[in-house]
Amino acid sequence: MPISHYALGLDLGGTAIKAAVVSDSGEVLEQIQQETPGSRAVGDVVAAIVDVVNRAVKTWSDIVGIGLGSPGLVDKKRRMIRSSPNFPTWVNVPLSGLISSRIERPIRLENDVNCFALGEYRWGAGRGFDPMLALAVGTGIGGGIILNGELYRGDSGAAGELGHISVDFNGPKCPCGGYGCVERYLGNRWFVEYARTALKDESIASPKDVSDLAEKGNKKALEFIQRQGEILGAACASLINIFDPQAIVIGGGTAQCGEPFFRSIRDSVKSRAYPELSQKVNILPAQLGILAGAMGAAAIGFEARRNK
Numbered sequence: 001m002p003i004s005h006y007a008l009g010l011d012l013g014g015t016a017i018k019a020a021v022v023s024d025s026g027e028v029l030e031q032i033q034q035e036t037p038g039s040r041a042v043g044d045v046v047a048a049i050v051d052v053v054n055r056a057v058k059t060w061s062d063i064v065g066i067g068l069g070s071p072g073l074v075d076k077k078r079r080m081i082r083s084s085p086n087f088p089t090w091v092n093v094p095l096s097g098l099i100s101s102r103i104e105r106p107i108r109l110e111n112d113v114n115c116f117a118l119g120e121y122r123w124g125a126g127r128g129f130d131p132m133l134a135l136a137v138g139t140g141i142g143g144g145i146i147l148n149g150e151l152y153r154g155d156s157g158a159a160g161e162l163g164h165i166s167v168d169f170n171g172p173k174c175p176c177g178g179y180g181c182v183e184r185y186l187g188n189r190w191f192v193e194y195a196r197t198a199l200k201d202e203s204i205a206s207p208k209d210v211s212d213l214a215e216k217g218n219k220k221a222l223e224f225i226q227r228q229g230e231i232l233g234a235a236c237a238s239l240i241n242i243f244d245p246q247a248i249v250i251g252g253g254t255a256q257c258g259e260p261f262f263r264s265i266r267d268s269v270k271s272r273a274y275p276e277l278s279q280k281v282n283i284l285p286a287q288l289g290i291l292a293g294a295m296g297a298a299a300i301g302f303e304a305r306r307n308k
């Protein structure tokens with residue numbers, strides 16, 4: 001069966017640029033990975049991205065559009081990175097313009113977690129669910145909102161900061177300025193910090209370490225993971241009461257804490273959110289793994305072509 005067309009999705013991270021050539025049915029035809037230049041200077045990063053695009057276009061000349069997912073705040077018109085935690089010196093960088101002048105395909109910029117959400121909605125665990133929310137639980141907690149088949153971006157383009165739902169208004173101060181944000185408990189660094197205290201084990205370096213201990217029968221580790229699930233479930237309950245979603249898809253490193261973690265999230269949701277909403281909502285682990293961001297960016301690439 002002939003494939004009608006492809007898009008290229010790029011996922012710009014602090015250490016690597018991951019790219020995927022994706023068909024309109026979600027088939028990944030090629031993956032390309034390149035190191036993010038160590039200087040993290042705009043010119044060097046732009047050159048590396050252009051290089052990846054040229055390599056992809058050389059093989060797949062039918063690429064119709066390119067989506068670029070980047071961490072940080074993307075402006076409403078999706079042309080500029082206003083600020084980014086991975087590229088601290090970047091302020092109001094017109095990234096898509098800098099790249100598009102050097103390539104021959106339309107390109108569109110998007111926040112990386114929005115790309116993750118769109119990827120899971122189009123081709124992953126969130127397929128067929130609308131409204132759908134996505135949470136990426138890693139260094140921080142990023143979020144994406146799908147409404148009526150599209151990303152909801154808000155007034156300034158920054159909607160979806162779901163990690164900063166407060167689960168305790170008197171809780172610890174969060175770098176965002178708020179108190180008791182769910183990210184402040186489940187973001188990698190804090191997850192590890194709380195786990196070390198709870199388990200009295202300074203060797204814990206990641207959520208996966210705690211999950212491994214729980215699997216080996218460590219009761220305190222299991223209780224800790226259940227507690228973390230309960231906290232994330234409290235945030236999900238608020239989201240469910242606001243959005244009445246059909247599904248919440250949860251990915252990122254912490255989501256690998258497995259079934260005990262997900263069971264606690266679901267129990268916590270059921271004991272907190274409106275019963276009519278909490279009983280029917282699907283809380284699902286993400287499916288696309290490490291390629292979700294690049295695949296979602298490719299979905300943006302198809303949009304770039306339509307709106308060029």
Ligand SMILES: [Zn+2]
Pocket residue numbers: 163164174175176177178179181183
């Ligand atoms: Zn916060």
